[in-house]
Amino acid sequence: xxxxxxxxxxxxxxxxxxxxxxxxxxxxxxxxxxxxxxxxxxxxxxxxxxxxxxxxxxxxxxxxxxxxxxxxxxxxxxxxxxxxxxxxxxxxxxxxxxxxxxxxxxxxxxxxxxxxxxxxxxxxxxxxxxxxxxxxxxxxxxxxxxxxxxxxxxxxxxxxxxxxxxxxxxxxxxxxxxxxxxxxxxxxxxxxxxxxxxxxxxxxxxxxxxxxxxxxxxxxxxxxxxxxxxxxxxxxxxxxxxxxxxxxxxxxxxxxxxxxxxxxxxxxxxxxxxxxxxxxxxxxxxxxxxxxxxxxxxxxxxxxxxxxxxxxxxxxxxxxxxxxxxxxxxxxxxxx
Amino acid sequence: xxxxxxxxxxxxxxxxxxxxxxxxxxxxxxxxxxxxxxxxxxxxxxxxxxxxxxxxxxxxxxxxxxxxxxxxxxxxxxxxxxxxxxxxxxxxxxxxxxxxxxxxxxxxxxxxxxxxxxxxxxxxxxxxxxxxxxxxxxxxxxxxxxxxxxxxxxxxxxxxxxxxxxxxxxxxxxxxxxxxxxxxxxxxxxxxxxxxxxxxxxxxxxxxxxxxxxxxxxxxxxxxxxxxxxxxxxxxxxxxxxxxxxxxxxxxxxxxxxxxxxxxxxxxxxxxxxxxxxxxxxxxxxxxxxxxxxxxxxxxxxxxxxxxxxxxxxxxxxxxxxxxxxxxxxxxxxxx
Numbered sequence: 001x002x003x004x005x006x007x008x009x010x011x012x013x014x015x016x017x018x019x020x021x022x023x024x025x026x027x028x029x030x031x032x033x034x035x036x037x038x039x040x041x042x043x044x045x046x047x048x049x050x051x052x053x054x055x056x057x058x059x060x061x062x063x064x065x066x067x068x069x070x071x072x073x074x075x076x077x078x079x080x081x082x083x084x085x086x087x088x089x090x091x092x093x094x095x096x097x098x099x100x101x102x103x104x105x106x107x108x109x110x111x112x113x114x115x116x117x118x119x120x121x122x123x124x125x126x127x128x129x130x131x132x133x134x135x136x137x138x139x140x141x142x143x144x145x146x147x148x149x150x151x152x153x154x155x156x157x158x159x160x161x162x163x164x165x166x167x168x169x170x171x172x173x174x175x176x177x178x179x180x181x182x183x184x185x186x187x188x189x190x191x192x193x194x195x196x197x198x199x200x201x202x203x204x205x206x207x208x209x210x211x212x213x214x215x216x217x218x219x220x221x222x223x224x225x226x227x228x229x230x231x232x233x234x235x236x237x238x239x240x241x242x243x244x245x246x247x248x249x250x251x252x253x254x255x256x257x258x259x260x261x262x263x264x265x266x267x268x269x270x271x272x273x274x275x276x277x278x279x280x281x282x283x284x285x286x287x288x289x290x291x292x293x294x295x296x297x298x299x300x301x302x303x304x305x306x307x308x309x310x311x312x313x314x315x316x317x318x319x320x321x322x323x324x325x326x327x328x329x330x331x332x333x334x335x336x
Numbered sequence: 337x338x339x340x341x342x343x344x345x346x347x348x349x350x351x352x353x354x355x356x357x358x359x360x361x362x363x364x365x366x367x368x369x370x371x372x373x374x375x376x377x378x379x380x381x382x383x384x385x386x387x388x389x390x391x392x393x394x395x396x397x398x399x400x401x402x403x404x405x406x407x408x409x410x411x412x413x414x415x416x417x418x419x420x421x422x423x424x425x426x427x428x429x430x431x432x433x434x435x436x437x438x439x440x441x442x443x444x445x446x447x448x449x450x451x452x453x454x455x456x457x458x459x460x461x462x463x464x465x466x467x468x469x470x471x472x473x474x475x476x477x478x479x480x481x482x483x484x485x486x487x488x489x490x491x492x493x494x495x496x497x498x499x500x501x502x503x504x505x506x507x508x509x510x511x512x513x514x515x516x517x518x519x520x521x522x523x524x525x526x527x528x529x530x531x532x533x534x535x536x537x538x539x540x541x542x543x544x545x546x547x548x549x550x551x552x553x554x555x556x557x558x559x560x561x562x563x564x565x566x567x568x569x570x571x572x573x574x575x576x577x578x579x580x581x582x583x584x585x586x587x588x589x590x591x592x593x594x595x596x597x598x599x600x601x602x603x604x605x606x607x608x609x610x611x612x613x614x615x616x617x618x619x620x621x622x623x624x625x626x627x628x629x630x631x632x633x634x635x636x637x638x639x640x641x642x643x644x645x646x647x648x649x650x651x652x653x654x655x656x657x658x659x660x661x662x663x664x665x666x667x668x669x670x671x672x
Contacts, residue, residue: 132577142515145523179478179565187481187562210569214577226523227563229515233546234567238574241468241550245609246582249602256602262595266585273581 003310004085006099007036007044008063010303011296017100018044020303025053028308033094035060035085060084063101066296070104074112082106086113089289096310098281100294100303107143110287117319119326121148123286124155125225125293126162127232128279133216135279137163137172141228143284149193152176152222153200157329158285158322159220160202165316166283166309167219171203175218177227178207189224197222200329239274281306283313285322290314339646340421342435343372343380344399346639347632353436354380356639361389364644369430371396371421396420399437402632406440410448418442422449425625432646434617436630436639443479446623453655455662457484459622460491461561461629462498463568464615469552471615473499473508477564479620485529488512488558489536493665494621494658495556496538501652502619502645503555507539511554513563514543525560533558536665575610617642619649621658626650 005021007014014036021032022045031054034041038059045057062080064073077083082099086109089097099106103125116123124140139155140147156174163172176193178186183194185207197204208217213231223231250260260267280302281292292310294302313319341357343350350372357368358381367390370377374395381393398416400409413419418435422445425433435442439461452459460476475491476483492510499508512529514522519530521543533540544553549567559567586596596603616638617628628646630638649655 132580145515177566179481179562179569187560190562210566210571211573211576213570214573224523226515226526227566230513230546230563230567231570233515234549234570235546235574237547237550238571239578240547242575242578242606242610244468245606246602249605250599252602252605256599259595259598259600260602263586263592263599264595266582266588266592266596269585269588270578270581274578 001311001314002031002033002094003307004033004035004088004094004097005307006081006085006097006101007034007041008060008081009099009101009296010298011066014041014044016298016300016303018048020298020300021307022048022050022053022055023300024304024307025055027304028311030307030311031055033058033088035081035088037061037063058084058088064105064109066102068102068105070102070108073102073105074108082109083113086110086291089291090114095314096290096292098292098294098303098306098310100281100296100298100306102296103142103293106284106291106293110284110291114287114289114291116286117288117323117326119330120158120286121154122151123284124158126159126282126285127228128282129213129235130274131214131216135167136213136216136218137167137220138213138228138232139222139285140225141232142225144225146226147189147224149189149196152189152193152224153196153329154286154326155222156197156200156202156204156220157325159222161321161325162283162285162313162318163220165318165321166312169219172219173205173217174202174220174222175205175208175212177213177221177223177231178209181207181209183207279305280309283309283318288319290319337647337650338367338369338430339643340369340371340424340430340433341643342417342421342433342437343370343377344396344417345435345437345632346634347402350377350380352634352636352639354384356634356636357643358384358386358389358391359636360640360643361391363640364647366643366647367391368643369394369424371417371424373397373399394420394424400441400445402438404438404441406438406444409438409441410444418445419449422446422627425627426450431650432626432628434628434639434642434646436617436632436634436642438632439478439629442620442627442629446620446627450623450625450627452622453624453659453662455666456494456622457490458487459620460494462495462618462621463564464618465549465571466610467550467552471503472549472552472554473503473556474549474564474568475558475621476561477568478561480561482562483525483560485525485532488525488529488560489532489665490622490662491558492533492536492538492540492556493661495558497657497661498619498621498649498654499556501654501657502648505555508555509541509553510538510556510558511541511544511548513549513557513559513567514545517543517545519543615641616645619645619654624655626655
């Protein structure tokens with residue numbers, strides 16, 4: 001299996017991108033094709049022992065930066081690492097493309113050069129969330145700020161396939177974010193989407209209130225990209241705030257400081273549990289190829305795990321499975 | 337000053353409601369008129385020393401329960417404590433009404449018996465959030481799941497008045513929840529509201545992403561009631577989850593347990609900082625009278641603080657101030 005990796009993706013590229021991918025090549029037995037600036041990536045590659053690994057580099061003279069306007073950059077930077085990598089995926093030269101760069105950029109480049117799976121109305125950005133009962137897969141977290149009921153239905157369908165095949169969750173429970181548990185609660189979008197989800201054949205468990213998300217109420221939770229984005233960023237903000245308060249509180253006296261020191265193993269455990277790096281990357285669902293994205297802050301562990309996710313998605317035939325269920329869903333709705 | 341207090345509001349009514357209001361009567365020098373079932377409230381009142389306090393009871397034979405459908409209950413339960421209290425406020429028999437019961441119920445009863453301030457399109461439920469820089473006042477958190485730009489503009493106007501007069505924040509910074517910082521980011525509602533806020537004369541500081549809320553980016557943050565409700569409940573869920581993980585981690589070994597014990601003062605401090613009870617109740621903004629609401633889980637401290645908020649709101653002429661700025665805002669927009 002060949003995986004193209006954007007060597008210019010992470011905030012501290014190319015170091016984590018290269019190290020993580022080389023690590024993945026050895027641990028997960030995949031061929032890696034780096035895409036990026038030759039004069040920057042080659043010296044980084046030289047730092048690693050590549051013996052026995054199938055690793056190559058394709059030069060791309062441009063980079064879509066984190067702060068750039070995604071759609072404009074996708075169009076103008078035709079020789080960027082994202083565009084070059086995505087075109088390799090389109091042509092079938094590689095099985096998947098992994099980038100932890102500008103997520104709007106990956107989305108725009110994928111729409112432009114890869115296109116959507118037939119029948120898919122909109123692609124969705126996704127996130128994996130730690131919960132009391134494991135992880136939950138949330139989408140859309142930012143690709144579509146204004147959604148229609150059919151988009152959310154398709155997010156649920158695609159999310160279920162991914163959760164089942166890549167995250168290994170049998171018959172995943174699907175929910176929709178709402179402001180109340182009961183059927184009938186929600187804004188107009190939720191109220192109109194509810195009956196579609198109910199009739200979808202998915203394992204739909206109903207509305208998920210804000211508190212239900214962390215409680216582990218469902219495995220796959222759909223929402224519009226506006227609400228999803230706010231929730232994901234809010235979670236980061238709240239968690240960071242709480243941990244900073246704890247740190248501050250613990251450092252406030254010698255006794256609490258000693259206590260904090262003794263309790264440190266507990267905190268390390270929690271940090272690991274809440275660590276986004278453990279889940280690897282997340283898929284861009286709905287585009288016609290396996291694209292795995294990640295946080296710009298990704299380190300080599302996160303990148304290695306993103307590549308593991310890409311490998312699993314390809315092995316489990318995720319794209320073809322999505323193609324099939326979307327086609328079935330459209331056939332069913334047109335038959336009504 | 338006379339304040340009507342719903343004695344049947346909290347989950348464990350009438351104990352916290354009565355205790356908190358008696359406490360407030362002594363500490364904040366207000367007259368309290370309890371509203372509730374005489375046979376239930378009187379025995380509770382008998383437990384307290386009421387010497388020197390001006391406390392009375394008005395009988396109401398019905399209660400709007402937490403699980404009831406708000407609009408239906410507001411209509412049918414004409415002798416409920418909420419309806420009786422709200423009618424006293426409407427008639428001018430009291431200066432404010434405080435209830436920590438079913439928040440949808442308070443909203444429905446207020447709309448039915450009190451009405452809106454002239455010119456206000458929709459009332460808003462609100463919440464106070466701890467942040468890195470103090471507190472932030474978020475609205476709407478559930479009254480209006482689908483909003484129009486004008487609603488959000490009015491939430492900002494009303495929220496600013498409340499923050500300035502009751503929370504004591506000079507020239508409060510106002511923001512709107514969005515999925516990106518830059519102007520132009522957001523769903524259609526946010527994009528259409530942005531220019532209204534910019535032209536409003538408020539101290540508008542722009543879009544607040546999810547992460548900005550806890551960071552203390554603004555003092556007053558507006559959003560539609562769907563997003564606001566999801567965010568508030570999500571915050572509770574995430575905070576509870578993190579603290580449970582910490583507890584679990586600390587209890588996992590004798591050493592971490594000892595550490596936790598020594599660090600306990602730090603945790604108590606954080607708990608206090610994040611404690612919703614400290615902020616007192618929150619206003620129902622936009623209705624034509626001072627109505628303060630609170631969490632059903634409120635204890636006597638929370639109830640006492642809710643009554644303090646009611647007193648401050650009345651003393652500072654909040655309703656009249658909102659009436660004035662809304663009228664000015666409507667005059668300005670019709671003059672354009």
